[in-house]
Amino acid sequence: xxxxxxxxxxxxxxxxxxxxxxxxxxxxxxxxxxxxxxxxxxxxxxxxxxxxxxxxxxxxxxxxxxxxxxxxxxxxxxxxxxxxxxxxxxxxxxxxxxxxxxxxxxxxxxxxxxxxxxxxxxxxxxxxxxxxxxxxxxxxxxxxxxxxxxxxxxxxxxxxxxxxxxxxxxxxxxxxxxxxxxxxxxxxxxxxxxxxxxxxxxxxxxxxxxxxxxxxxxxxxxxxxxxxxxxxxxxxxxxxxxxxxxxxxxxxxxxxxxxxxxxxxxxxxxxxxxxxxxxxxxxxxxxxxxxxxxxxxxxxxxxxxxxxxxxxxxxxxxxxxxxxxxxxxxxxxxxxxxxxxxxxxxxxxxxxxxxxxxxxxxxxxxxxxxxxxxxxxxxxxxxxx
Amino acid sequence: xxxxxxxxxxxxxxxxxxxxxxxxxxxxxxxxxxxxxxxxxxxxxxxxxxxxxxxxxxxxxxxxxxxxxxxxxxxxxxxxxxxxxxxxxxxxxxxxxxxxxxxxxxxxxxxxxxxxxxxxxxxxxxxxxxxxxxxxxxxxxxxxxxxxxxxxxxxxxxxxxxxxxxxxxxxxxxxxxxxxxxxxxxxxxxxxxxxxxxxxxxxxxxxxxxxxxxxxxxxxxxxxxxxxxxxxxxxxxxxxxxxxxxxxxxxxxxxxxxxxxxxxxxxxxxxxxxxxxxxxxxxxxxxxxxxxxxxxxxxxxxxxxxxxxxxxxxxxxxxxxxxxxxxxxxxxxxxxxxxxxxxxxxxxxxxxxxxxxxxxxxxxx
Numbered sequence: 001x002x003x004x005x006x007x008x009x010x011x012x013x014x015x016x017x018x019x020x021x022x023x024x025x026x027x028x029x030x031x032x033x034x035x036x037x038x039x040x041x042x043x044x045x046x047x048x049x050x051x052x053x054x055x056x057x058x059x060x061x062x063x064x065x066x067x068x069x070x071x072x073x074x075x076x077x078x079x080x081x082x083x084x085x086x087x088x089x090x091x092x093x094x095x096x097x098x099x100x101x102x103x104x105x106x107x108x109x110x111x112x113x114x115x116x117x118x119x120x121x122x123x124x125x126x127x128x129x130x131x132x133x134x135x136x137x138x139x140x141x142x143x144x145x146x147x148x149x150x151x152x153x154x155x156x157x158x159x160x161x162x163x164x165x166x167x168x169x170x171x172x173x174x175x176x177x178x179x180x181x182x183x184x185x186x187x188x189x190x191x192x193x194x195x196x197x198x199x200x201x202x203x204x205x206x207x208x209x210x211x212x213x214x215x216x217x218x219x220x221x222x223x224x225x226x227x228x229x230x231x232x233x234x235x236x237x238x239x240x241x242x243x244x245x246x247x248x249x250x251x252x253x254x255x256x257x258x259x260x261x262x263x264x265x266x267x268x269x270x271x272x273x274x275x276x277x278x279x280x281x282x283x284x285x286x287x288x289x290x291x292x293x294x295x296x297x298x299x300x301x302x303x304x305x306x307x308x309x310x311x312x313x314x315x316x317x318x319x320x321x322x323x324x325x326x327x328x329x330x331x332x333x334x335x336x337x338x339x340x341x342x343x344x345x346x347x348x349x350x351x352x353x354x355x356x357x358x359x360x361x362x363x364x365x366x367x368x369x370x371x372x373x374x375x376x377x378x379x380x381x382x383x384x385x
Numbered sequence: 386x387x388x389x390x391x392x393x394x395x396x397x398x399x400x401x402x403x404x405x406x407x408x409x410x411x412x413x414x415x416x417x418x419x420x421x422x423x424x425x426x427x428x429x430x431x432x433x434x435x436x437x438x439x440x441x442x443x444x445x446x447x448x449x450x451x452x453x454x455x456x457x458x459x460x461x462x463x464x465x466x467x468x469x470x471x472x473x474x475x476x477x478x479x480x481x482x483x484x485x486x487x488x489x490x491x492x493x494x495x496x497x498x499x500x501x502x503x504x505x506x507x508x509x510x511x512x513x514x515x516x517x518x519x520x521x522x523x524x525x526x527x528x529x530x531x532x533x534x535x536x537x538x539x540x541x542x543x544x545x546x547x548x549x550x551x552x553x554x555x556x557x558x559x560x561x562x563x564x565x566x567x568x569x570x571x572x573x574x575x576x577x578x579x580x581x582x583x584x585x586x587x588x589x590x591x592x593x594x595x596x597x598x599x600x601x602x603x604x605x606x607x608x609x610x611x612x613x614x615x616x617x618x619x620x621x622x623x624x625x626x627x628x629x630x631x632x633x634x635x636x637x638x639x640x641x642x643x644x645x646x647x648x649x650x651x652x653x654x655x656x657x658x659x660x661x662x663x664x665x666x667x668x669x670x671x672x673x674x675x676x677x678x679x680x681x682x683x684x685x686x687x688x689x690x691x692x693x694x695x696x697x698x699x700x701x702x703x704x705x706x707x708x709x710x711x712x713x714x715x716x717x718x719x720x721x722x723x724x725x726x727x728x729x730x731x732x733x734x735x736x737x738x739x740x741x742x743x744x745x746x747x748x749x750x
Contacts, residue, residue: 100651108698124656186564187564
């Protein structure tokens with residue numbers, strides 16, 4: 001037996017398969033690629049010398065249908081609004097936010113390319129962005145969903161809890177089994193906050209319902225997300241919600257004949273038309289436009305931004321026809337209150353955690369700092385085994 | 386007609402060089418065609434690869450930074466591969482090294498001088514990696530257990546241990562509820578030399594040591610004999626078990642050291658992604674370099690340059706990462722294919738039907 005020979009053949013086979021798999025995937029992305037080149041050609045035609053280079057790193061492909069796509073759409077809209085002749089957008093996809101070395105080299109590539117403002121759009125990029133920001137005081141950085149900042153390093157996020165609460169009302173009204181499934185990504189405060197807001201919304205209209213949560217420990221893994229969704233359906237859930245960056249949960253809901261509430265982007269498509277109800281969605285363009293304009297005008301300043309529905313950075317996607325008219329009226333009727341009171345309304349007491357301990361007293365709201373470090377479940381959340 | 390793959394009697398010489406140069410050309414033509422078909426200018430794409438990897442000071446620093454851990458892991462694995470111990474557990478051994486180094490970094494008194502701090506961490510990481518490689522090593526030496534699957538599965542064990550540390554045992558209370566492990570203190574960072582963390586010096590020293598060990602020491606010779614044939618080694622009076630175990634310890638220790646280099650030089654925080662796939666990429670690097678330590682330096686650099694070049698392409702041409710990945714894959718594929726054609730040749734010989742015809746002809750005559 002010649003192991004070397006076998007090894008060589010196996011490696012060669014793996015690579016052939018890999019290349020073909022890659023090609024199959026690329027046919028999907030070619031259309032998008034063609035679009036971007038067309039846009040690039042347009043922009044290069046205009047005065048290139050004046051343009052401000054703005055860099056972005058994404059954790060997943062920017063056509064993932066979820067988180068990164070929401071950011072990419074936001075940037076595209078913001079560039080269109082500020083002027084494609086003024087901003088040159090430089091994007092790098094698929095940078096693992098838990099791999100500090102890869103994150104740092106990607107940021108360095110953007111710096112070497114001449115970017116003057118760099119956005120990092122996932123939580124775990126935080127420490128590396130801080131490091132690179134300190135090394136490059138002349139360049140400005142913005143980090144999404146973290147809590148660190150400096151003179152040239154801002155952070156920003158949105159109070160997605162508000163539309164999550166509203167989508168919880170939809171789920172609470174639509175469930176017949178009183179069991180709602182929730183596919184959750186990483187056990188970090190952002191995800192706890194969303195899950196709890198959703199559950200508070202559910203139980204505001206249906207105190208008997210429970211929300212079963214499954215943790216996948218990944219932001220983007222369509223196959224794993226789908227498996228988690230199906231196991232929740234098998235354990236009795238007839239409405240699914242998600243804090244994941246792909247549409248896999250919605251596909252599972254469609255296949256199994258239950259309802260689904262999406263996330264990140266308006267997710268409606270023909271493929272999930274019998275399941276999709278609505279989704280809490282990001283509208284990052286609203287924020288990015290002011291930041292890019294700030295670069296053009298020379299008024300960019302650091303800060304910590306945490307916008308809500310009132311600022312327009314988040315919204316509830318239009319509810320589909322599957323949601324009865326009276327429920328739609330009920331939810332839409334709350335939007336003005338939500339815009340006025342924000343997260344104080346979402347996390348208004350009395351709130352107990354799922355061990356029965358009182359966390360927020362009646363007449364008060366959970367302070368922002370406690371929202372930002374949330375690591376407990378509200379009453380009504382059950383962790384699926 | 387029938388195709389048969391046969392081993393070449395003589396591999397090497399100017400023909401090998403020709404095949405390798407040819408492979409590079411094939412890679413360029415193939416990826417050029419692909420890019421043209423997708424509507425990108427291939428010339429500017431290649432320019433972007435070079436600019437992204439070697440073209441600027443930052444690009445060069447990036448490339449070397451990425452190459453350092455790749456090289457150290459490949460060196461470590463090459464010792465295993467020299468004795469035909471299929472160590473696919475580089476990722477896990479690297480992570481174990483990083484776990485041990487993190488433990489030391491958080492538990493030494495803060496007034497310890499930096500050199501002592503770093504050396505203690507380095508030794509700890511080597512112990513971590515060596516212990517983790519020793520488990521499958523002992524099983525292979527004493528009960529003939531298949532080490533390929535064993536080492537492969539241990540990668541996932543190491544990853545899960547890190548997740549457990551991050552979520553429970555070492556969860557940083559200062560991180561506002563975010564489950565992460567506290568970053569190692571500043572004093573435990575590798576100092577920079579010529580703008581790059583000094584892991585590159587460690588990697589070069591390791592290259593020389595591994596080269597000398599395999600080429601010029603008795604134990605290195607024994608290691609290679611065990612790799613050629615355990616039976617031969619046995620008849621030659623070599624204690625196969627001892628060679629196997631000491632080789633695995635060296636191999637795992639070196640891979641573990643890569644965990645320290647990556648932690649102290651680039652990552653500063655332990656996470657389950659600290660390996661970043663280096664343990665697997667290094668398998669390819671070790672074999673492309675045909676287990677030759679100095680050649681691994683070049684292959685690791687080229688490998689890292691490909692990754693940085695792909696980012697450069699994304700920036701310069703605004704192409705999606707998936708297209709950049711395909712081109713990266715094509716280049717790697719042709720490189721591997723060329724090694725195949727250097728070692729083997731395809732023989733065209735008559736098939737059964739042609740043989741029959743030939744026989745008939747001969748009969749007629």
